[in-house]
Amino acid sequence: MFYDQAKIYVKGGDGGSGAVAFRREKYVPEGGPSGGDGGRGANVIFIADEGLRTLVDFRYKRHYKADRGEHGMGKNMHGKGGEDLSVRIPVGTVVKDADTGEILADLIEHGQKVVVAKGGRGGRGNARFMSNTNKAPTLAENGEPGEERYLVLELKLLADVGLVGFPNVGKSTIISQVSAAKPKIADYHFTTLVPNLGVVELEDGESFVMADIPGLIEGAHTGAGLGHDFLRHTERTRLILHVLDVSGSEERDPLEDFRIIQEELRQYSQELASRPMLIVANKMDIPGAGDNLDRVKEALGEEHKIFPVSAATGEGLKELVYAIAQVLPEAPIPEIFVRQEEQHKVTQAESPNRFELTREEGIFIITGKEIEKHVKMTLFDSEEGLYRFQNILKVMGIDAALRAEGIKEGDKVQIAGLEFEWQE
């Protein structure tokens, strides 16, 4: 099977905790603070690899966690950082945040790297909190939690030209004639279940990549036939070849076919439907094709270039390849676009606030990445740690927000699993 989509979980390593320690020296009664910092948590990194063709690996392994940093130790010894976790993914993979739909990376070159989950920084040891007013701090930090998120991976093949059309119109036969690709060809619908790529070599030594994709039928956007998701493999193409069976060998009207396929492309994305396009009028060797070709030319000839061919005999294919080679250098390289439904999600997830305050059964609940991180990094059993945390609540405006909501002495507040009573 061809796996071109996956949802996985990635987590950067947590930072190691800072240490609380004091020097003990024989003749020094009270040594200075000597707790070292925690080590940095490791990152999860994606590396694009042209040797991989599908996302099948991610079907079986869906969780990727990088190592944590080591804790700091006494005698000012810092913890060791974790080693980054490198994950190889196929060239052509688009990486999105599963919750927001935001595109984090589009890896189109072999060796391209991207950090998809940052490791947390190490917590500071107490040695770092010494000041003129506090010579013996008992304050240290826990490590910062590593970044974690769910990712959607989508493989979008890298091709210059995409073949689209109804099943059985001869798309696979065409690619088999103009390139070394050897796709299955047969006289039934949906012979092609997964996209095939073929390299078309030109006489001048140049070449381009053609993608043969499964056939579309009316209602593909609602799931009819094989659906329309595989159109993602045409997203990077600069030119669409719209293949028609102009012989009408299946009792359909090629003009009607054209309109249906165009509508399906539009349903996938307006942008895709308006890409540069050539019409390939195939099966010209079958009697009766000529009449239909005339009708197609009359209806569509002004707007589109039409190439009569026979993939079976090879007639007309040279001219087609030549025309593609002419059009390609002019055609703009499409940027990976965010489809409309995904865009919607992005805007929904954005929130200008650094935190959210809600109330449930009298309890004040505070959520937000930043404050949750502070909770995890605070050592609450140290009085100084507690004091510092209170300061963070003030600085972030959480204090003020709670007061504005009418919080009273003794009310309960909850943040990231921590519950405490409000005290003035």
Ligand SMILES: Nc1nc2c(ncn2[C@@H]2O[C@H](COP(=O)(O)OP(=O)(O)OP(=O)(O)O)[C@@H](O)[C@H]2O)c(=O)[nH]1
């Ligand atoms: N007579 C004739 N038959 C053709 C021509 N091109 C393709 N065929 C036949 O049409 C049938 C379908 O061809 P395919 O290349 O498998 O069609 P496809 O568009 O890839 O079909 P799906 O993969 O099902 O979407 C096969 O039996 C081919 O031999 C042609 O130019 N003339």
Ligand SMILES: [Mg+2]
């Ligand atoms: Mg096919």
